[in-house]
Amino acid sequence: MVQAPSQPLWLQLPHQLALQVTPEQFAALAAANRELHLERTATGELIVNPPTGGNTGKRNWNIAGELYLWWRNAQEQGEAFDSSTGFELPNGANRSPDAAWVSQTRWDALTPEQQDSFIPLCPDFVVELRSKNDTLKDLRAKMEEYRENGAKLGWLIDPKNKRVEIYRPGQAVEVLENPNHLSGETVLSGFSLSLKRIWA
Numbered sequence: 001m002v003q004a005p006s007q008p009l010w011l012q013l014p015h016q017l018a019l020q021v022t023p024e025q026f027a028a029l030a031a032a033n034r035e036l037h038l039e040r041t042a043t044g045e046l047i048v049n050p051p052t053g054g055n056t057g058k059r060n061w062n063i064a065g066e067l068y069l070w071w072r073n074a075q076e077q078g079e080a081f082d083s084s085t086g087f088e089l090p091n092g093a094n095r096s097p098d099a100a101w102v103s104q105t106r107w108d109a110l111t112p113e114q115q116d117s118f119i120p121l122c123p124d125f126v127v128e129l130r131s132k133n134d135t136l137k138d139l140r141a142k143m144e145e146y147r148e149n150g151a152k153l154g155w156l157i158d159p160k161n162k163r164v165e166i167y168r169p170g171q172a173v174e175v176l177e178n179p180n181h182l183s184g185e186t187v188l189s190g191f192s193l194s195l196k197r198i199w200a
Helices: 023-032 055-074 106-109 114-115 136-148
Strands: 008-010 037-041 046-048 078-082 099-103 123-131 151-156 161-168 173-178 180-184 193-194
Touching: 023 037, 055 078, 055 099, 055 123, 078 106, 099 106, 123 136, 136 151, 136 161, 136 173
Parallel strands: 123 151
Antiparallel strands: 008 046, 037 046, 078 099, 099 123, 151 161, 161 173, 180 193
């Protein structure tokens, strides 16, 4: 039995083609190791994320719950996903944001097989919640990757510093210090996330 690491573990792969992890190999690894939260960068590096701690788990649950409540009343607009959902980005990376949303038009354009596998697109909306062991450098790189691959709105929520970075295409990153709530803007019309429980 392999114990999950306490911090994200990056497995560096040699650049020889024969040793690169293909999307199919990554899917097999993820299926065989369901207790691990695996991601794959566009360059073939594997990231093994540990299970979250209690406070991060509570915060993730709050974000996903608020997104669900909004979706339940506006479900014709798109589909919402939790942190266990894998997306295959256009650059080839496999990512699992802490929360995500895809417009109904883009979701409906996928085949049933694509909807059942790692979703082959970048979400329109993504959330990354900084946990105790996450570095801002890595999370910021991830947010830029989402933006470069088509995300229309992204939130990097940092409970430690009570700060939120908002990512939009073609714009400078907006930094909010200790905001009370976040707006889904025109991407998630009518969605507002209260940060009271996130900062607690």
